[in-house]
Amino acid sequence: MADIDIKDIIKEENLIYTKPKVITDTVMHYCPGCSHGVAHKLVAEVIDDMDIQDKTIGISPVGCSVLAYNYLDIDWQQAAHGRAPALATAAKRLMPNHYVFTYQGDGDLASIGAAEILHACNRGENITVIFINNAIYGMTGGQMAPTTLVGMKTATSPYGRSTELNGYPLKITELIAQLPGVAYVTRQSVHTPAAVRKTKKAIRKGFENQDKKIGTSFIEIVSTCSSGWKLSPVKSNEWMEEHMFKFYPLGDLKDSEKESEESYKKYIE
Amino acid sequence: MAKVRGAIVVDQERCKGCGICVVACPTGVIQLAKQVNGKGYNYAVMDKPEACIGCANCGQVCPDSVISVYRVKI
Amino acid sequence: MGELKLMKGNEVIAEAAIRYGCDGYFGYPITPQSEVMETLMLQKPWETTGMVVVQAESEVASINMLYGGASCGKRVFTSSSSPGISLMLEGISYLAGAELPCLIVNVVRGGPGLGTIQPSQADYNQATKGGGHGDYQTIVLAPASVQEMNDHVGLGFDLAFKYRIPSLILTDGVIGQMMEKVVVEDQKPRWTDEEIKEKYGDWATTGKQKNRKGNIITSLALESEVMEKHNIHLQKKYREIEENEVLFEEFQTEDAEYLFVAYGSSARVCQKAIEIARAKGIKVGLLRPILVWPYPKKRVSELADQVKGMLSVEMSAGQMVIDVKLAVNGRIPVEHFGRFGGIIPSPAEVVEALEQKIIGGK
Incomplete structure (x- = not known):
């Protein structure tokens, strides 16, 4: 067995994986190990693979990913807190041949923006929604989110989320899956190489569904927030596997076309 | 029999030393350096380069897209 | 050219928008302006010009759809009435901050709170002083007839795109619900992306x-430095608009010894009041701002050298009167007369107020 020098491996022609073209050189402001970085990269890889940089409009939220527009080299609109699906509705309706996606956290999507996401999905807007659920408000310093698990300690639930005080964590993805306007609902994660590959497929499918005009595609990515959870990045992934996945199980919730008016008529007759 | 050898290049100044690649590597190639970069992070390095199979797991899980992966068949 | 029609103010907003080549409407029903969306839905412009019409789930969603559409460089508009506009203010602040051209129609009703569905002008301060958070302005057009409802759609969009700023049509239930003859323009094509870029x-x-x-x-x-720079840029733009875009109309001011200042439907009441007053020998004229922001400060100031007193007539507790007073700067008496809560003042009441507050007050 002939050995080979490292220098002979590290050559342009042997490169099999690197930063996607659509990711800019700007250093991301995210904390070490933050899931946002991987989620951004996967969206960028899909845009690269589909060669749709010139036709993609991103809508960034309020929250940690408010500055997503600095990291993906596409045209962006930065939305008011929770309103990304409203922006996306207009953008997609006015430019139906463009790919429009929102990128939202759990505070943005499931709390202040609950109405906008439900109604955009209910109208069956042909958009892709990337929903980052790390069960906490990261940007403002780790407050309780609608998706915070029962018993989980945050800055505004310092003794742990109590159902009496705060109600239950909101499974908004399950709610969305009930809507006839929605084509594809899936819950994924990005904590292992296998999970990353699955999530990339899901995002790709979400974007391809826009070509088919079959309704909204909704991709939840169960994520970590090391700073908010006060754990190391590696420990955060372990904690997520142990606790988050129990309440937010991974997998597809819906994979179909949006229901037609014909199928609705069956209910009312 | 063909054997696969790989190597990674880490953008050390941009690496935040989260260590997720260390866990993701199936052959234990990567460790965090004892030294720190300009931002004060212990960046990822190839600790056992001879074990790298170029599977790109580390690159895929890297939140900051700082790992490039190379692979050859020998 | 054009076409003569008999239409309601609200209906003509919809008609004018389609004919102007508007790209999209996003709205939510609220009295007294629901005819705007109803007319659009009836006309189905998506089948003719390709204009998009969406009934949103709330005013919050409408204004943010406007943000999304305006961000694409499209000519988009929404309409609502006072409580709905209050809900939109966050979005309007974002639109102003991001320098997005668009058109917002406020068919004002009486407040505060849920108030009344009857006409009012009590949203003047909200419209002309920004309204939402941060230092910003929107261009504010104040139509006084159904014809101007038509004309201000085009003017509003033109100014909005010229300066990359939201335009707001500030009207009320009188003009919105009233039927008058109106000449609507011929259908113009919608702009392509390339035309907008050009x-x-x-x-x-x-x-x-x-x-x-x-x-x-x-x-x-x-970064604060960047934000300050952006604010300076916005303020510079606002001064430029104040310099270039003032628009007003005068009635019988040539020989006037007294002046009504009024906009929108109040200005119509004042025109009748002038007739009554002049029959009594009182030489009164009217200054009607057609745009209430930018405000015709210079002209008000000039007229302060000519007349003995001014009466600001508004269907509010006295909001525009502050702008008149600022322009006059204490040189002559300036008073306010208004009915509010949905009441329209009668011309006789206005003349009486002029006699008591201005002429008698001397």
């Missing part, structure tokens, strides 16, 4: 091209 520059999110960086529409600047 006319107003390549700033919109129409897809990143190889010859430019990604276009980013945002109102966020985390």
Whole structure:
């Protein structure tokens, strides 16, 4: 067995994986190990693979990913807190041949923006929604989110989320899956190489569904927030596997076309 | 029999030393350096380069897209 | 050219928008302006011009759809009435911050709170002083007839795109619900992305091209220095608009010894009041701002050298009167007369107020 020098491996022609073209050189402001970085990269890889940089409009939220527009080299609109699906509705309706996606956290999507996401999905807007659920408000310093698990300690639930005080964590993805306007609902994660590959497929499918005009595609990515959870990045992934996945199980919730008016008529007759 | 050898290049100044690649590597190639970069992070390095199979797991899980992966068949 | 029609003010807003080549409407029902969306839905412009019409789930969603559409460089508008506009203010602040051209129609009703569905002008301060958070302005057009409802749609869009600023039509239930004859313009084509780029520059999110960086529409600047610079830029733009775009109309001011200042439906009441007053020998005229922001400060100031007193007539507890007083700067008496809560003042009441507050007050 002939050995080979490292220098002979590290050559342009042997490169099999690197930063996607659509990711800019700007250093991301995210904390070490933050899931946002991987989620951004996967969206960028899909845009690269589909060669749709010139036709993609991103809508960034309020929250940690408010500055997503600095990291993906596409045209962006930065939305008011929770309103990304409203922006996306207009953008997609006015430019139906463009790919429009929102990128939202759990505070943005499931709390202040609950109405906008439900109604955009209910109208069956042909958009892709990337929903980052790390069960906490990261940007403002780790407050309780609608998706915070029962018993989980945050800055505004310092003794742990109590159902009496705060109600239950909101499974908004399950709610969305009930809507006839929605084509594809899936819950994924990005904590292992296998999970990353699955999530990339899901995002790709979400974007391809826009070509088919079959309704909204909704991709939840169960994520970590090391700073908010006060754990190391590696420990955060372990904690997520142990606790988050129990309440937010991974997998597809819906994979179909949006229901037609014909199928609705069956209910009312 | 063909054997696969790989190597990674880490953008050390941009690496935040989260260590997720260390866990993701199936052959234990990567460790965090004892030294720190300009931002004060212990960046990822190839600790056992001879074990790298170029599977790109580390690159895929890297939140900051700082790992490039190379692979050859020998 | 054009076409003569008999229409309601609200209906003509919809008709004018379609004929202007507007790209999209996003709205939510509220009295007294629901005819705007109803007319659009009846007309189905998506089948003719390709204009998009969406009934949103709330005013909050409507204004943010406007933000999304305006970000694409499209000519989009919404309409609502006072409580709905209050809900939109966050979005309007974002639109102003991100310098997005668009048109917002406020068919004002009486407040505060849920108030009344009857006409009012009590949203003047909200409209002309920004309204939402931060230092910003919107261009505010104040139509006084159904014809002007038609004309202000085009004017509002033209100014909005010229300065990359939201335009707001500030009208009320009188003008919105009233039927008058109106000449509507011939159908114009909608602009293509290329025409927008040519006319107003390549700033919109129409897809990143190889010859430019990604276009980013945002109102966020985390560094204070950058935010201050942006504010200075906005203020400079607002001064430029104040310099160039003032629009007003005068009635019988040539020989006037007294002056009514009024906009929108109040100005119509004042025209009748002038007739009554002049029959009594009182030489009174009217200054009617057609745009209430930018405000005709200079002209008000000039007229203060001519007349003995001014009466600001508004269907509010006295909001525009402050702008009149600022322009007059204490040189002559300036008073306010208004009915509010949905009441329209009668011309006789206005004359009486002039006699008591201005002439008698001397």
